[in-house]
Amino acid sequence: MPISVLVADDQEMVRSGFCLILQAQDGIKVVGEAADGAQAVELVQRLRPDVCLMDIRMPKIDGLTATRTLLSSPQTRDTKIIMVTTFDSEEYVYEALRAGAAGFVLKNAGPRFLVDAVRAAVDGGALISPSVTVRLLERFVHAVPSSEFGSPASAREDGRGGQTAEALTSREREVVAKVARGRTNVEIATELAITVGTVKSHLMHVQEKLQARNRVEIAAWAWQHGLAR
Template structure:
């Protein structure tokens, strides 16, 4: 059973999401929060699998709440999907840096929302839509001047190659084909890279790839 926390200041939005998600086999909404601080508290109490987090909320906003959850080792297994009204939202990149696993626009199709929850709950990140990679590329340059990060010294040459390809939005199968290895080997390299860089998921690997300079905006 995938447990879900809804964090949005609009009660009607929460009600719509709850009705949709509770109707799915293997999913249940365990709590709702109307602002960020309440979401952080409920995550600590309930340890849900997935949080649907609105970016703009009164009091503590979704960006701050995501960062707090991402920094809390007790919430290491909780995945966060950011909800935004606009595809190219300047705060989404900061949310990905803070530990979010991806984002969805609020008017996404119901089937896409359901699939997104399943994808994130399984440990993957919402990085397949090209708009996500475009957003990361656009705002990574604004976040800070890229430069090779010291943490990359922990990686082998092959792991750097894999990180670069993850940053380019490639799946494990695509990485395997590019580097002439099996998908299982590619998955192992990705997992080891995540562990060495202490990344929660592929979303954070993409952020690291841009911020370290391995991938630069405009390369995709």
């Protein structure tokens, strides 16, 4: 079955561009378009797409509120939400990260990265533009009190584990550090001289240990615990 994608953006030109890029790919099908956050929520509830590309700033309901609504509902939380962002909206991205967004794509990231982000989300990972990873997560760590990450209270509230870096093996810490720097699985495998399958295995174990929902949360945890600096 092709990957079903909903595109939500209030700019028609952006929506059309994304749709053209995605429809040209084998194994991806755009099932709908939304011009505002309220319509995005309604269409995800009705169409149940595999992935929703969600602009942050939209009328009626902003992308952040729409993301929280969808990911907090048992009926729609299986839809992977990829935030479409620019650097002038970072304050919203901090919240989207905690809400469980499955990736971040800059609007000028290019067709290849957009397609890779969609496929990564469906595969259970999350792709963050490397230029976003360092700047965004550095600011995220400074903006969020350390008590919000790695504490039993936060683990109960949002599913993240309260583990310290010592809970990971040395190899797992190496892999996590590279994830936090925006490396793909292939790049990590090359740099550490291991197979892609081994990288995926390490990330699966890390995700279980940290109770992280996706690759984004692993990256945020790494920044919070000083593994990416």
